[in-house]
Amino acid sequence: MVLEKAFYVGGGRVAKIIVRGRFTRSRNEVALDFEFLIKEKNDTDFRQPIGENHPKYWxxxxxxSGRSRLLQLEYSGISRKQLREAISAFKVQVGADVDVSFKIPIEEKTKYLKGMRTTALSRRISQVA
Incomplete structure (x- = not known):
């Protein structure tokens, strides 16, 4: 199962969370995996937050793989609230009787995730464009 959810994160950037779920052997548990993509206002397609020319590419x-997913999440600008919203939407799609587990410990690792910080000026500029 796949769920895609896009969020405006400020500064003319749209972030997309792709949640993929695979049933485990018990068939009443789904293991979640995440992919994070961004799209700037000048881009035509979504891309990875950390590309080959990014300073943190090395x-x-x-x-x-777990740590690299968390780095992609951190640099995408997505907040904890938006991540939880995508997870809860996936849980609704799967059903209430199915348990959800994570391939990486996402809840513990995103404890201090704030999302993209914008100023009032940058919000006004992005609304005009």
């Missing part, structure tokens, strides 16, 4: 390539 850190992403050295990390394991």
């Amino acid at each position: 850190k992403l390539k050295k990390s394991d």
